[in-house]
Amino acid sequence: MIYTTKAKILDHEELAPGTWRLRLKNPRISCEVRPGQFVMVSVGSGEEIPSPILKRALAVYQADESSLSLIIRIEGDGTRKICQLAPGNSLNLVGPLGNGFDLDRAAGKYSVITAGGSGIASVYLLARELRQRGEKACLVYGGRSASDLAGLEDFKELDIPVFTATEDGSSGFKGLVTGALEQVLAGLEGESPSLYTCGPNPMMKAVTKLAAEKSIPCQLSVEIKMACGFGVCLGCAVKTTRGNRLACTHGPVFDASEFIWEDFEGRGETDDE
Amino acid sequence: MNKKPGLSVEISGLKFKNPVMTASGTFGYGVEFSPFYDLSLLGGICTKGLSLEPRPGNNPGRIIETPAGMLNAIGLENVGIDSFITEKLPQLEPYETHVIANILGKSIDEFVAMTEKLNPCDKVSAYEINISCPNVASGGIQFSQDPKMAAKVTEAVKTASDKPVWIKLSPNVTDITQFARACEDAGADALTLVNTFVGMSIDVYKRRPMLSNVIGGLSGPAIRPLAVRLVHQASQAVSIPVVGIGGIVSARDALEFMIAGAAAVQVGTANFIDPMAAVNIINGLEKFCVEQGITDIKELIGSLELPGPGGFLYY
Numbered sequence A: 001m002i003y004t005t006k007a008k009i010l011d012h013e014e015l016a017p018g019t020w021r022l023r024l025k026n027p028r029i030s031c032e033v034r035p036g037q038f039v040m041v042s043v044g045s046g047e048e049i050p051s052p053i054l055k056r057a058l059a060v061y062q063a064d065e066s067s068l069s070l071i072i073r074i075e076g077d078g079t080r081k082i083c084q085l086a087p088g089n090s091l092n093l094v095g096p097l098g099n100g101f102d103l104d105r106a107a108g109k110y111s112v113i114t115a116g117g118s119g120i121a122s123v124y125l126l127a128r129e130l131r132q133r134g135e136k137a138c139l140v141y142g143g144r145s146a147s148d149l150a151g152l153e154d155f156k157e158l159d160i161p162v163f164t165a166t167e168d169g170s171s172g173f174k175g176l177v178t179g180a181l182e183q184v185l186a187g188l189e190g191e192s193p194s195l196y197t198c199g200p201n202p203m204m205k206a207v208t209k210l211a212a213e214k215s216i217p218c219q220l221s222v223e224i225k226m227a228c229g230f231g232v233c234l235g236c237a238v239k240t241t242r243g244n245r246l247a248c249t250h251g252p253v254f255d256a257s258e259f260i261w262e263d264f265e266g267r268g269e270t271d272d273e
Numbered sequence B: 001m002n003k004k005p006g007l008s009v010e011i012s013g014l015k016f017k018n019p020v021m022t023a024s025g026t027f028g029y030g031v032e033f034s035p036f037y038d039l040s041l042l043g044g045i046c047t048k049g050l051s052l053e054p055r056p057g058n059n060p061g062r063i064i065e066t067p068a069g070m071l072n073a074i075g076l077e078n079v080g081i082d083s084f085i086t087e088k089l090p091q092l093e094p095y096e097t098h099v100i101a102n103i104l105g106k107s108i109d110e111f112v113a114m115t116e117k118l119n120p121c122d123k124v125s126a127y128e129i130n131i132s133c134p135n136v137a138s139g140g141i142q143f144s145q146d147p148k149m150a151a152k153v154t155e156a157v158k159t160a161s162d163k164p165v166w167i168k169l170s171p172n173v174t175d176i177t178q179f180a181r182a183c184e185d186a187g188a189d190a191l192t193l194v195n196t197f198v199g200m201s202i203d204v205y206k207r208r209p210m211l212s213n214v215i216g217g218l219s220g221p222a223i224r225p226l227a228v229r230l231v232h233q234a235s236q237a238v239s240i241p242v243v244g245i246g247g248i249v250s251a252r253d254a255l256e257f258m259i260a261g262a263a264a265v266q267v268g269t270a271n272f273i274d275p276m277a278a279v280n281i282i283n284g285l286e287k288f289c290v291e292q293g294i295t296d297i298k299e300l301i302g303s304l305e306l307p308g309p310g311g312f313l314y315y
Helices: A027-032 A077-084 A117-122 A124-132 A152-157 A177-186 A201-213 B081-092 B108-118 B147-160 B176-185 B221-237 B251-260 B277-292
Strands: A003-016 A019-025 A038-042 A056-063 A067-073 A090-097 A110-116 A136-143 A162-166 A193-198 A218-221 A237-240 A243-246 A253-255 B009-011 B014-016 B020-022 B044-046 B063-066 B069-072 B098-103 B124-130 B165-168 B190-193 B197-200 B215-219 B242-245 B264-267
Touching: A003 A027, A003 A067, A003 A077, A019 A077, A019 A090, A027 A056, A027 A067, A027 A090, A038 A067, A038 A077, A056 A077, A056 A090, A056 A117, A056 A124, A067 A077, A067 A117, A110 A117, A110 A124, A110 A177, A110 A201, A117 A124, A117 A136, A117 A193, A124 A136, A124 A152, A136 A152, A136 A177, A152 A162, A162 A177, A177 A201, A193 A201, A201 A218, B020 B277, B063 B215, B069 B221, B081 B098, B081 B108, B098 B108, B108 B124, B108 B147, B124 B147, B147 B165, B147 B176, B176 B190, B176 B221, B190 B221, B215 B221, B221 B242, B221 B251, B242 B251, B251 B264, B251 B277, B264 B277
Parallel strands: A110 A136, A110 A193, A136 A162, A193 A218, B020 B044, B020 B264, B044 B098, B098 B124, B124 B165, B165 B190, B190 B242, B242 B264
Antiparallel strands: A003 A019, A003 A090, A019 A067, A038 A056, A038 A090, A056 A067, A218 A253, A237 A243, B009 B014, B063 B069, B069 B215, B197 B215
């Protein structure tokens, strides 16, 4: 079911410079959302014309019986207004939307979740679900510096191995997250790994390449501008080996081996006007 | 207790339960909105633009938000007329609302071929001939730029059709009245205006167009005053009904179009902003009529009071 609804902001917190966590009350969406799904979010009410007019597509980070949380990096007016609206006010939500991660393919494998920056928002529920299913999983998480690694504690609480990578070396591996990923994969002797990734396009492209070289199955979650989020505007098309696919309804999770990066990078990314 | 106002309108011999339709390209094939509300609440549904063959659409980089609007260059992605008839249209069967098939062709022959394929479909109430999509090189845009060509395609479809024919006009012309009259003279039963305004947006850091197609169609509240003026002007020029569209997000906006001369309206980009938009607008129209003591919404159509002659710059 897709709901179009209001959700009260219970609290918000700036986790890292420019990156916020919002907790919203909405049992209908929070009970139904699956790992890797997203919601469309806007500020505003009634007859007034919202500014910006379009909702923003945002991954659901955490969810329980009554509330859901989002991790959002401020990239423009839309995300700024959403993050900075005072608790007690309500946001407009449509969701849950998208296909989410295919967890059945994780059965019996060692799931290596690779996230970069605010891409972490898409993978918490994935990690939690894998733990609940008793599957082996770890997180490889990269950012510019230690202060960028929002949500790290939440993953540690899931009791999965967490490996960090920072460009300035302030936490974990010094360098790009793919460097840390290579080390993690090298240490998984005897395991059959499966990759999940969400983050900046260059990172996901590098993870895709690594997965292809090592013949490891890989699912990636893309970020792209959407107007509607439920398959009617056709604005979020991406190219795959199976033809054009919509990030909102066929995705946002795609099999990395089917995803065509050509024509995607640098276009339709989610930075606001 | 106020009596419920009459919201029904008539266009091209068809009775619509209310004057609110959903616009082509913003409502999929209809069923996509069935999770949100009962589609029978709508006056009508205009389908995604249909072509003779399926089309994959443009490369990624298809939309960009702009102040109070958005640019799109989807490139007419659609399942093609045959799949529409066999797979999409039957899903609309349960709903008591008019289905307006929006069709687009690269040639007059293509328009006629699609009309003939749709003629036996009882669920389709009328055709909306899209001669105005800006986003494909050979998408039939030539028909929107020359009144003679617009008349030719109108006449050909009208001859082939056993349903009412509406022509959806482009706003990207110097004089809309020439096109409105040409289509009326060629037998059009109604006009829909306007389609999107051609626009462009640039990434100043990369010095590249935001859209892979370079240009796209501007829609949303940003175009509303432009569209109201064109609807007013066209409705003054012809006696067939005009269906108004352009940036409508509220009942107030819809009323503006109707008072300007539109017999009905279409809601487009607002469907993306709020999936409930069309239903909220219908409810808002009813509320307005009740509050204003209007017993029949038809009273409002073309009811604009203009200042007296002389002294003001018109058109």
